[in-house]
Amino acid sequence: MADEFIKGLGLFTGGGLAWMVLASWYRTESFESSHQLIAAPPEPANMFDAIGIFLNDVFFWTAILGALTFWVLIPAARELRVAYGERRSS
Numbered sequence: 671m672a673d674e675f676i677k678g679l680g681l682f683t684g685g686g687l688a689w690m691v692l693a694s695w696y697r698t699e700s701f702e703s704s705h706q707l708i709a710a711p712p713e714p715a716n717m718f719d720a721i722g723i724f725l726n727d728v729f730f731w732t733a734i735l736g737a738l739t740f741w742v743l744i745p746a747a748r749e750l751r752v753a754y755g756e757r758r759s760s
Contacts, residue, residue: 674740681736685729692726 693707696719703709714720 671745674744678737678740681740682733685733685736688729689726689733692722692729696723696726 690707696711697709698706699709711723711726712719714723
């Protein structure tokens with residue numbers, strides 16, 4: 671169980687850090703605004719802006735779904751498999 675926790679934590683922190691860096695570049699209008707990191711991204715001026723805005727969403731969902739997978743879904747699947755095996759054997 672510890673290896674699933676550290677895999678989920680690694681995806682959550684790595685994806686979250688990359689999302690925060692890209693969101694601070696592309697989604698922060700000003701530092702006085704209350705919509706920092708969540709404002710709508712601007713229109714990409716070049717290919718690198720388009721890639722950065724796309725990767726911003728990719729890293730966000732990697733952090734969320736990676737942690738959810740390793741912290742909830744895999745342990746739940748293992749518990750269901752054990753419960754099914756015990757029920758089937760009795």
